Amino acid sequence: MSGGSRMRAITLCYHDILCDGDARRSGFQSPGAETYKLPLATFRSHLRAIERGGRSEAYAVRLTFDDGGSGAMCAAEALEQAGLRGHFFISTGLIGKAGFLGAPQIAELSARGHTVGAHGVTHVGKMNRMADEHLLREWTESVRALAEIINAPVVTASVPSGFYSRRVARAAAAAGLRQLFTQVPTTRRAEVYGCEVLGRFTIRAWTPPSRVSALTRGALRPRIAAALSWRTRQLVKMVAGSAYGELRRAVLQRRSSTISVRS
Numbered sequence: 001m002s003g004g005s006r007m008r009a010i011t012l013c014y015h016d017i018l019c020d021g022d023a024r025r026s027g028f029q030s031p032g033a034e035t036y037k038l039p040l041a042t043f044r045s046h047l048r049a050i051e052r053g054g055r056s057e058a059y060a061v062r063l064t065f066d067d068g069g070s071g072a073m074c075a076a077e078a079l080e081q082a083g084l085r086g087h088f089f090i091s092t093g094l095i096g097k098a099g100f101l102g103a104p105q106i107a108e109l110s111a112r113g114h115t116v117g118a119h120g121v122t123h124v125g126k127m128n129r130m131a132d133e134h135l136l137r138e139w140t141e142s143v144r145a146l147a148e149i150i151n152a153p154v155v156t157a158s159v160p161s162g163f164y165s166r167r168v169a170r171a172a173a174a175a176g177l178r179q180l181f182t183q184v185p186t187t188r189r190a191e192v193y194g195c196e197v198l199g200r201f202t203i204r205a206w207t208p209p210s211r212v213s214a215l216t217r218g219a220l221r222p223r224i225a226a227a228l229s230w231r232t233r234q235l236v237k238m239v240a241g242s243a244y245g246e247l248r249r250a251v252l253q254r255r256s257s258t259i260s261v262r263s
Helices: 040-053 072-081 103-111 132-150 166-174 209-216 220-262
Strands: 008-014 059-065 087-090 115-118 156-158 179-181 189-192 195-198
Touching: 008 209, 040 072, 040 209, 059 072, 072 087, 072 103, 087 103, 087 156, 103 115, 103 132, 115 132, 132 156, 132 166, 166 179, 166 189, 166 195, 209 220
Parallel strands: 008 059, 059 087, 087 115, 115 156, 156 179, 179 195
Antiparallel strands: 189 195
16 A cells, blocks of 8 residues: 555545544544544545545555544554555553553554554644754654554654644654654655655545545645645634634534534
8 A cells, every 4th residue: 555665645644433433432532633533434435435446556545543542443444454554653641541542452553564653742732842852752752662562663653733843853853763744735755854754634524535535546636625725724823823723623613513413
C-alpha cells in the first residue's frame, strides 16, 4: 500500500473507529472529538470504496490513525481483512487510560505488521508554541516509551492537532524521527532538518466514501477543495484571534449534534 520510497502519497488521517458505535468507548470525549469518530461499518464502507475505485498509479495510499484510542484494534482488523496495514500514532501519556490502547495492544499492532509511531506524550497544548525544551521532551519521551513497547526503533510520528512549524520538525529530528505527518492537505513533501514532512487529508464523521475513493484515486477536485478549506480556516484563525477557539467549538458542537440525530 505504501508504494515506492520516492512515490508521492495520498495520506488519509483518521482518528477513532468505533467497534460498537459508542463514541464514549474510544478516544477523547468532546464535541470536537466526536466529529472525528467513525462507526466501524462506515470505515468498512471507506475501505470498500477505496478498493472499488482503484488507486492512482502515480500515488501510494496511506491510512493513518491519530491519538491511540482503543478503537484502533477494530481499525486494524478491518484493514487486515482488506489486505492493508495502517500507521497508528500513539500519545504515550494516555496509554492504558480509559478509552485508549494499553501497551500489550500497541505491541500487538506492531507484531501484526502495522506501523506504530509517536504522537507526543500529553496531547495538551500547541506544539508550535511550546518552549524548545518542552517540545523536545514531548518527542523524545514518546519515542522512547513506544520503542520499549514494540522492541523496535520508532522513526515516524504525527503532530497532535496539526500544530506544525519548522521548530516542531527540528525537535522531531533531534529525537531520532525521520518522518513527520502534519494535517496540511497536500501530497507535497519536504525535508526539514533531515526529517521528511508529509501532509494528510483529514477524514471526519461526515466524509462520504465517494470522497475517500476520489482522494485515493488521485482526483484533483477533492484535493483542491481540502486545500481551500484549510487555507480558509487559517485565515479565520488570523482574523478571529483568541475568539477562534470558541467559534470552532460552537460550530463543531452543532455539527456533532446533527451527526447524532442522523445516526
